[in-house]
Amino acid sequence: MRIEQAAPAVGIAGCLAVVAVLALPFALFPSWGTELAAYYTGGPLGVGAVLAFALVGTVVFLAGARGQADPTTAAGIALPLGVVALVVALSWAFAAPLDPIFGLPSSWMTDHRWYVVVATAVIPAAAAVYARAVV
Secondary structure, three states, X not given: OOHHHHHHHHHHHHHHHHHHHHHHHHHHOHHHHHXXXXXXXXXXXXXXXXXXXXXXXXXXXHHHHHOOOOHHHHHHHHHHHHHHHHHHHHHHHHHOOXXXXXXXXXXXXXXXXXXXXXXXXXXXXXXXXXXXXXX
């Protein structure tokens, strides 16, 4: 597989991983909606912005990979989009309060914010490789 095809596929996988990591606590703990809402809305923008960027990133990577958009344009949009998503994820991870999730019955929830950051970091990395390949 060529890099021009592999990089957007990795970017799409990264975007979907962000969505999955963000949805996982709601799927595992449906009765803790209030606590999770307080946790997700913490920080300067909350993690909803990361989710929005990941969903838009999926569309951008798909458009570039399928030829619906010029690959150079798609890569040019995906790279700053991924960087901004990563910055927002980091700002949320450092600023969001952990108090709402301490009552959850799973210890991995205290590290959940870093799972979100790692999944989000895949987006700008794949976009950078994609941009390098098509430019």
